[in-house]
Amino acid sequence: MPLTFEVRHRDGAARVGLLATPHGAVETPMFMPVGTQATVKGLTPDQLRAAGARIILGNTYHLALRPGDELIRDLGGLHRFMGWDGPILTDSGGFQVFSLAEQRTITDHGAKFRSHIDGARLELTPERAVEIQQNLGSDIAMVLDECPPGDSAPEAMREAVRRTILWAERCKRHHTRADQALFAIVQGGTDLALRAECAAELVAMDFPGYALGGFSVGESPAAMHAALPECAALLPEGKPRYLMGVGRPEDLLAGVAAGIDLFDCVMPTRSGRNALAFTADGPVRLRNAKHRRDAAPLESGCACYTCAHFGRAYLHHLFAADEMLGPTLVSLHNVAYYLRLMAEARAAIREERFAAFRAGCRDRWGVA
RNA sequence: GGGCAGGUGGCAGAGCGGUCAAUUGCACCAGACUGUAAAUCUGGCCUCUUCGGAGUUCGGGGGUUCGAAUCCCUCCCUGCCCA
Numbered sequence: 001m002p003l004t005f006e007v008r009h010r011d012g013a014a015r016v017g018l019l020a021t022p023h024g025a026v027e028t029p030m031f032m033p034v035g036t037q038a039t040v041k042g043l044t045p046d047q048l049r050a051a052g053a054r055i056i057l058g059n060t061y062h063l064a065l066r067p068g069d070e071l072i073r074d075l076g077g078l079h080r081f082m083g084w085d086g087p088i089l090t091d092s093g094g095f096q097v098f099s100l101a102e103q104r105t106i107t108d109h110g111a112k113f114r115s116h117i118d119g120a121r122l123e124l125t126p127e128r129a130v131e132i133q134q135n136l137g138s139d140i141a142m143v144l145d146e147c148p149p150g151d152s153a154p155e156a157m158r159e160a161v162r163r164t165i166l167w168a169e170r171c172k173r174h175h176t177r178a179d180q181a182l183f184a185i186v187q188g189g190t191d192l193a194l195r196a197e198c199a200a201e202l203v204a205m206d207f208p209g210y211a212l213g214g215f216s217v218g219e220s221p222a223a224m225h226a227a228l229p230e231c232a233a234l235l236p237e238g239k240p241r242y243l244m245g246v247g248r249p250e251d252l253l254a255g256v257a258a259g260i261d262l263f264d265c266v267m268p269t270r271s272g273r274n275a276l277a278f279t280a281d282g283p284v285r286l287r288n289a290k291h292r293r294d295a296a297p298l299e300s301g302c303a304c305y306t307c308a309h310f311g312r313a314y315l316h317h318l319f320a321a322d323e324m325l326g327p328t329l330v331s332l333h334n335v336a337y338y339l340r341l342m343a344e345a346r347a348a349i350r351e352e353r354f355a356a357f358r359a360g361c362r363d364r365w366g367v368a
Numbered sequence: 369g370g371g372c373a374g375g376u377g378g379c380a381g382a383g384c385g386g387u388c389a390a391u392u393g394c395a396c397c398a399g400a401c402u403g404u405a406a407a408u409c410u411g412g413c414c415u416c417u418u419c420g421g422a423g424u425u426c427g428g429g430g431g432u433u434c435g436a437a438u439c440c441c442u443c444c445c446u447g448c449c450c451a
Contacts, residue, residue, distance in 0.1 A: 036404050057403075095403045104406095116405040147403080185403090216402040224402095244404035266404045273407045274400090289397070319407095327407050 003181035013259035021139035028261035061093035069135035077137035090138035094145035126170040152219030178326030185207040199234035228258035272331030304336035
């Protein structure tokens with residue numbers, strides 16, 4: 001078995017589980033930092049591990065383009081290539097079908113792209129997406145899906161669901177690597193009937209794990225929060241559930257409450273590079289002048305390397321001076337904060353006080 | 369002492385008769401960031417404003433003109449070159 005999953009505690013719909021992969025086991029709910037181009041931007045594997053990261057992401061589209069999936073295969077696979085020996089999940093490139101919309105056309109055969117690097121034409125088919133991910137050797141691969149914008153017309157949404165199902169089937173048929181699990185992705189936007197239809201089809205194909213895609217793609221956060229519980233409930237109880245691309249701390253807790261096990265998001269690292277830090281007391285914009293003389297740590301009580309060694313004034317200075325250590329230190333803290341939040345959520349679920357924990361967090365963040 | 373070149377918003381630096389409250393960059397201030405085309409992007413940055421505008425600005429003073437940052441006179445100041 002390339003992957004096992006076991007639910008160990010429940011608190012309402014929220015659950016604590018253990019996900020075991022060929023590169024190690026991780027407790028869930030878990031947040032996965034995003035390392036699109038075989039690097040979680042600005043952080044070394046050691047720093048990631050120290051921040052609490054146990055499983056990270058890589059990207060099919062980016063790595064196939066550069067340096068090439070065959071090259072990575074020949075060099076021993078993605079784990080060895082990037083020096084990360086823990087579990088890796090690779091995204092299929094489905095999100096690039098969405099985010100590179102300007103230079104792409106979609107047919108049932110696949111998505112034709114224009115490389116964002118040099119403009120070269122290339123095509124990502126379900127089969128090719130699987131092949132790339134098998135070459136990368138990730139522990140968890142994702143099916144190629146079509147991820148329409150949140151404000152898409154109902155017909156476009158239905159078409160995306162139809163194609164996502166079609167592609168999932170082809171991915172599954174093409175997938176042969178025994179030490180890799182292939183997860184399916186449910187689309188359908190905030191239309192619950194469409195979600196249900198998509199989930200039913202995919203569940204019938206019996207994947208080892210399921211993701212909810214197509215969230216945080218333009219719809220309101222409130223609409224996403226409202227749809228999550230029902231969407232998560234459409235997925236098999238005993239298999240891992242992954243909410244793709246989400247999100248802010250409050251979105252993560254909404255997902256956990258709905259019964260989601262895995263999350264990924266660029267937010268902690270991208271925001272970290274842009275001087276926005278997440279803390280138990282809400283976001284801190286380190287470029288703001290009010291931190292110029294503040295010797296206090298970014299977050300008091302935080303055990304991360306950044307908070308243990310530096311004050312806000314120093315971090316402010318690093319960003320003002322455009323020093324590369326600033327993005328690194330704040331990314332490090334943000335990743336540590338996200339992972340601590342997940343650890344606290346797991347503890348709260350074990351003690352069956354998750355709802356109170358979530359309410360307390362929202363209170364301190366100042367979220368309405 | 370003589371010659372030349374200049375003095376524009378925090379800084380650098382455009383503009384050289386009206387469309388100029390004045391291009392642009394930097395600095396500064398604030399905001400955004402959700403399966404990474406992002407160490408990125410957006411907005412603000414003379415004063416007041418009921419956000420429609422209004423009032424004062426381009427070294428100082430005087431003048432020409434319907435109209436001047438832009439032309440003339442004069443004074444002050446800076447840089448370079450020659451004595």
